[in-house]
Amino acid sequence: MAATDRDYYELLGVPRDADETTIKKSFRRLARELHPDVSDHPEAEARFRELTEAYEVLSSSERRALYDRYGHAGLRSGGFSPTHFDMGNLGDLFASLFGDGIFGASAGGPARQRGADLGAEIEIELAEAARGVTVTVPFEVAATCKTCGGDGVQPGTEPVTCRRCEGSGRLHQVSRSVFGEFVRAQTCPDCRGRGVIIEHPCRDCEGAGRTIEARELNVDVPAGIHDGQRIRVTGEGHAGTLGGRAGDVYVLVHVKPDSRFVREGNDIYSQVDLTIVQAALGASVDVETLDGAVALDLPAGVQPGEVRVLRGKGMPVLQGFGRGDHRVLINVTVPRQLSEEQRRLLQEFEEASDESTYRTDESFFEKLKSAFR
Ligand SMILES: [Zn+2]
Ligand SMILES: [Zn+2]
Incomplete structure (x- = not known):
């Protein structure tokens, strides 16, 4: 059942001759405003449903032509019914609509992930704890592969669109019940949510997009630190996948006992x-x-x-x-x-x-x- 009988062009705030890009842009902008994480508008969900429906119609040339000629009635007789979704699953919805999240990593597919945190330990003298000290910590970290830039694709080759999910990275399982139609999105098992299949993985990282690198981290230990405290060094942990944020390094500080004090x-x-x-x-x-x-x-x-x-x-x-x-x-x-x-x-x-x-x-x-x- 349609969520609205309002004019779709009006809902999206675009002229009747708007092109695909304009429609998409406008939808993204309006959808972002209504995202429940951002908006506390009580009717956000209902408005979001209207907006999605309008976008679903106007973004398809076939449906759009039907709507232009016959309006809502034309769509109904054409068998169109808008996607059902629940607001808890917005990330999936955006992923299926745009191919990736419009809210960055939080709504992205499972392929883009924040890198893992790393732990390191250092031992300093009490006198060093008293005045503060910079300690160089060697550690190994998964870093973005320099050869492929992190996408795991051998340079000079192209990944192909996943046939199973047609590039969306998601499979939509539609089930019907007396309560209506439910769409459950799941990560495509063939491409693991990336939407593409890499036929020629990068030889340096074997397609992982990351390589293990030995690094040194200069940790500034502030004066007055106590034994057993941790220092977080932001963004120096393992690299994320597909542009995901790098993890952090947590440095556990041991302050050696001083026999004099x-x-x-x-x-x-x-x-x-x-x-x-x-x-x-x-x-x-x-x-x-x-x-x-x-x-x-x-x-x-x-x-x-x-x-x-x-x-x-x-x-x-x-x-x-x-x-x-x-x-x-x-x-x-x-x-x-x-x-x-x-x-x-x-x-x-x-x-x-x-x-x-x-x-x-x-x-x-x-x-x-x-x-x-
Ligand atoms: Zn690589
Ligand atoms: Zn796939």
Whole structure:
């Protein structure tokens, strides 16, 4: 049953003497506007049906002549009934109408496909993660064949139109039921949707349109990256088929642990070991940081477990501003092997000490607080 009794020329917005190209162009333009992915017009589907019907009639010289002479009635008596389709199957419809998708890859036949994504792994030092680094990653990728340009056809030869699907790449199975007529489109098995048969496949790629190429990818690892994060490099993956978009490369980044530091988010932790004498008398010690050694002045009486915070000396914030902190944990090492003389001196020291030697102005609670500051 026809979807409309409106004038087909009017529907397509073309004059009565419009040529084939004008009609096709106009249909493409109007169809695109009504595509459900683009349009939220509530009557888009109904209007689309009208439009398709108009196009089906005017794009066929036979039907067009019948319509020109006898109008809708002429078509009906001529046995014309417009294609039935459901909106979920628009890609198929466009493919059958145009031979390929008018919406690019999304509506294209199965022959045009986006290339697959690729995975790669790199390992970097913590210091490299701190300042950012460019790493060259070798990998193998399916690239568009240079000999045939990706169509798989040996240069100098021509593919022939597939006889089974007559070049549409699709087979339409029409079934009738009490609900009407259903058309199911399926990919043509002979040409796998390409619409052509390649009798002379490209010798370099054996008709695949792609060859394996060794490549190197320079991956910019941003400062502040964390272990286990992935970087996506767009469009450097496997080539698509028949002009499909290339896939992406996902680079998994391992950040090697650095024996000097422990990383916790954007903060860096390290430890300094003081002798009991350094701790008691105070000392200036060199502390390794991501930026190199930093002198840290510790007062007399510094205690094990105290933490000194070097502000902004930690890891940079990934894709942000500023840096984390570097926290230095104070450790005091107690002598393990004493000579006779050292033992005697320590005993003397002990005898000369009393409670006041170890007194602190800071409560235990305050000390704990400072550890977590
Ligand atoms: Zn080739
Ligand atoms: Zn075919």
